[in-house]
């Protein structure tokens with residue numbers, strides 16, 4: 001469904017050139033959940049920006065459903081790394097924005113927004129503005145808006161980074177359930193290897209900049225997954241250790 005064909009991206013500012021992504025080949029199947037992990041600044045967000053059609057690649061092609069992406073990809077919902085709630089709208093009106101664009105009546109969109117806000121634990125905050133929320137609450141509001149959009153594919157850039165460990169687990173369960181119910185394809189960027197192995201069908205480890213693929217590891221843990229108990233299984237441990245062996249080297253090279 002999503003094909004990256006030798007995709008590279010370089011940013012140029014005056015004489016300075018940053019090679020952010022260096023020749024990535026990756027195919028993502030419909031309904032697959034792929035987690036992308038790698039050192040900070042290696043090019044993960046840039047990769048999502050190209051799948052979303054926000055940046056053109058410098059080399060190679062990004063193909064979505066058989067068509068080269070050359071404009072904003074309207075089939076994906078994108079939860080960016082930085083939250084982009086509209087400050088002049090309440091939480092409810094932010095979350096319901098995709099339904100408003102789709103032309104739904106106010107009563108229906110508010111009802112659906114409130115239901116998804118309940119899922120992410122924001123009941124009682126519907127009428128607040130984003131400046132009145134904590135960082136983790138803003139992230140949850142963005143997650144709610146993205147889930148409500150009902151897009152064919154989800155691009156998530158460190159969606160759970162600001163949440164505490166307990167809330168993360170609740171959100172992991174919610175994402176797995178809703179993405180499975182809606183048959184969505186998910187590309188998830190994360191720094192958290194536990195999260196990657198818990199959620200994904202495949203984990204892709206990127207090298208330090210420019211991002212290339214250091215390892216692709218299929219996660220053959222059965223579904224549906226219990227996001228808490230799955231991590232106590234032997235297979236989880238094996239997969240975690242295998243990926244960590246590769247990831248450790250990338251972080252080491254980044255830091256020396």
Ligand SMILES: Nc1ncnc2c1ncn2[C@@H]1O[C@H](COP(=O)(O)OP(=O)(O)OP(=O)(O)O)[C@@H](O)[C@H]1O
Nearest residue numbers: 011018020039040041042043044045046047081209
């Ligand atoms: N719009 C831009 N203009 C210029 N350089 C950019 C731009 N976006 C990203 N870069 C550069 O590309 C490189 C990769 O950035 P990117 O945001 O993709 O990293 P990342 O892997 O998402 O990092 P993190 O894990 O810290 O979020 C960095 O060196 C960054 O400075």
Ligand SMILES: [Mg+2]
Nearest residue numbers: 044045081157
């Ligand atoms: Mg990033």
